[in-house]
Amino acid sequence: MHIIPQSTWGRVTGVLFALASVVGGVLFVDDRYVHANDFKISQSALANEILKSQNQIKTQICKKEVADIEDQILRINLTPVGQRTDIDKALLERYKRRLDATGSCGENN
Numbered sequence: 001m002h003i004i005p006q007s008t009w010g011r012v013t014g015v016l017f018a019l020a021s022v023v024g025g026v027l028f029v030d031d032r033y034v035h036a037n038d039f040k041i042s043q044s045a046l047a048n049e050i051l052k053s054q055n056q057i058k059t060q061i062c063k064k065e066v067a068d069i070e071d072q073i074l075r076i077n078l079t080p081v082g083q084r085t086d087i088d089k090a091l092l093e094r095y096k097r098r099l100d101a102t103g104s105c106g107e108n109n
Contacts, residue, residue, distance in 0.1 A: 065102055065105075073095045
């Protein structure tokens with residue numbers, strides 16, 4: 001009994017099995033590692049998501065600032081005009097300027 005096949009078909013079969021094993025091993029190892037192109041695509045997608053989240057956070061902060069300014073304006077406007085101090089008048093003008101400056105947040109994002 002011979003361990004090495006003697007016939008042509010036996011040799012062909014042995015070579016095919018060996019080749020299939022090597023190709024299968026290469027494909028298995030190749031699929032286990034992230035390809036550079038796939039990593040760049042994932043990195044780009046992650047960067048886009050981070051930018052989107054940052055823009056949403058900035059918009060929410062701006063809206064909170066606008067709400068706070070509007071609350072201060074309302075507080076001063078609840079005081080009758082004749083009873084407002086010079087500080088109240090100055091603050092009201094300052095709040096209105098800040099509101100004009102920040103009033104358009106989120107519209108161009």
